[in-house]
Amino acid sequence: MSRATAIAVIVVLSGNVFAQGGGKPATGNPTPGTAQPDPPNLADRVTLAGCLQPVSRRSEASASADAQAPSNARYELTKAERVDRVPPGTGGSPATNVSSKSYRLEGLDSQFSPFVGAKVEISGEIKGPASANPPTLLVEFVQKLAAKC
Secondary structure (H helix, E strand, O other), X not given: OOHHHHHHHHHHHHHHHHHXXXXXXXXXXXXXXXXXXXXXXXXXXXXXXXXXXXXXXXXXXXXXXXXXXXXXXXXXXXXXXXXXXXXOXXXXXXXXXXXXXXXXXXXXXXXXXXXXXXXXXXXXEEEOOOOOOOOEEEEXXXXXXXXXX
C-alpha cells in the first residue's frame, strides 16, 4: 500500500468515527415523569459548627425507614454555633435568624454516618418554619473539624 493510500484510509476512518459521535445533545429532565427538586433558596443558607449525633428519640417509623431516602429523623447537630462564612447575598431571610443549639439534619444516612460523634461544619438551607423545635437544616455540605466533640 502506498503512503498516499494509507493517508486516505486514515482520513476516511477518522471521519467515520467523528460522524458516529454526533446525535442530539442531552437537555431537559433526566428522568421524565419525575419532578426535580426546587433550586436552593440562597437567602435561607447558613453554616453551622457542632457535634453530629444520631437522634436519641428514634421512633419505630424512622428506625425502619429507607436509609437511601432523605430524612430528618435520624441525625441532629448539637452544640451548634453559627459560622459567619457564607457568600454575600446568602443567609438573609427571617428563617436564618434562628438561634438554636440543636438542628435536625435532613439528608441521606451515607452523608452523615461517617461523621457520628465528630465535630463538623455543616452548610445548608433552613427548611420549614423557623419556629420548629428543633429547626431542620437541609444539608448540602459536611466537613469534619475534629474527630471527637
